[in-house]
Amino acid sequence: MLIKVLGAAAGGGYPQWNCNGRMSKRARFKEPGCLPRTQSSLTVSANGKDWVLLNASPDLRQQINETPELWPEADGPMRQSPIKAVVLTNGDVDHIIGLVNLREGQPFSLYASDRVLATINSNSVFNILNPEKVERIELAIDEPTALSGAGVDLGLTIEAFDVPGKVALYLEDASKGDNFGTEKGDTIGLKVTETATGKSFFYIPGCAAVDGPLAERIRGSELIFLDGTLYTDDEMLVQGLMPKTGARMGHISMSGPDGSVAALEPLDIKRKVFVHINNSNPTLDDNSPERKAVEKAGWEVGFDGMEVRL
Ligand code: MLT
Ligand code: MN
Numbered sequence: 234m235l236i237k238v239l240g241a242a243a244g245g246g247y248p249q250w251n252c253n254g255r256m257s258k259r260a261r262f263k264e265p266g267c268l269p270r271t272q273s274s275l276t277v278s279a280n281g282k283d284w285v286l287l288n289a290s291p292d293l294r295q296q297i298n299e300t301p302e303l304w305p306e307a308d309g310p311m312r313q314s315p316i317k318a319v320v321l322t323n324g325d326v327d328h329i330i331g332l333v334n335l336r337e338g339q340p341f342s343l344y345a346s347d348r349v350l351a352t353i354n355s356n357s358v359f360n361i362l363n364p365e366k367v368e369r370i371e372l373a374i375d376e377p378t379a380l381s382g383a384g385v386d387l388g389l390t391i392e393a394f395d396v397p398g399k400v401a402l403y404l405e406d407a408s409k410g411d412n413f414g415t416e417k418g419d420t421i422g423l424k425v426t427e428t429a430t431g432k433s434f435f436y437i438p439g440c441a442a443v444d445g446p447l448a449e450r451i452r453g454s455e456l457i458f459l460d461g462t463l464y465t466d467d468e469m470l471v472q473g474l475m476p477k478t479g480a481r482m483g484h485i486s487m488s489g490p491d492g493s494v495a496a497l498e499p500l501d502i503k504r505k506v507f508v509h510i511n512n513s514n515p516t517l518d519d520n521s522p523e524r525k526a527v528e529k530a531g532w533e534v535g536f537d538g539m540e541v542r543l
């Protein structure tokens with residue numbers, strides 16, 4: 234099974250178009266060690282020929298152009314794509330908007346939870362994906378789903394599970410209290426298994442906390458790509474970017490006693506990679522003390538084009 238990180242940044246990307254924060258500036262002015270990153274997506278293939286997108290970011294067109302595996306075969310038919318399925322983990326703008334890049338009548342399967350499918354179904358712009366060619370399939374929670382698309386068995390099985398999180402920003406309903414109307418299925422994690430070999434990895438780009446059930450689920454696993462939005466819960470306030478904490482946004486931070494580095498430390502996970510990294514996060518700088526700290530704790534900071542073979 235081959236996995237490629239298409240985009241390792243969170244919503245807005247790195248640098249973000251309107252952001253004058255110190256981290257965005259450093260990427261914009263090409264400071265060494267501050268590698269730009271596009272928005273949040275991975276791609277995975279069991280056979281190296283047929284590919285599944287895990288989330289479809291607003292930068293998908295650029296990501297496809299930079300990833301030869303996702304190009305039409307040079308001597309193939311006039312209309313063709315190796316992308317056979319897309320799986321969504323929530324309704325974030327940074328995870329769904331790339332779907333509109335996949336128009337042009339190409340068949341593939343679209344998998345998402347009932348909650349996220351309801352959002353897609355309620356917005357007619359997504360009908361640009363011809364319903365006769367793009368099947369929308371509800372992902373059952375806590376049950377294995379064998380992926381297929383465009384008539385091809387993709388050799389991958391997905392298990393979707395609910396994780397602590399928050400409904401997408403544009404769906405927040407303040408009248409519904411502290412959780413803004415968040416329901417089961419708004420934020421899911423994925424266990425992706427290569428059907429033939431049983432090899433598997435976890436992909437959880439949005440996660441508010443590593444609670445007991447999540448810790449037990451991922452314990453002892455081979456590989457995880459986890460929400461790396463912020464290093465410290467209040468870094469966006471401290472940097473003067475916006476008055477929101479990670480907790481308010483539904484994202485666990487890397488550092489601190491309840492952070493992801495501490496939470497995963499005892500779980501014996503072989504390889505740990507941060508993705509969905511916000512443009513305020515100092516670990517985006519290869520040479521920062523925060524970067525050194527997470528690396529010392531056994532983590533890698535994801536980057537566009539990162540390849541992992543399992
Ligand atoms: C998030 O990850 O919290 C969202 O992508 C935020 C946003 O939509 O700007
Ligand atoms: Mn996001």
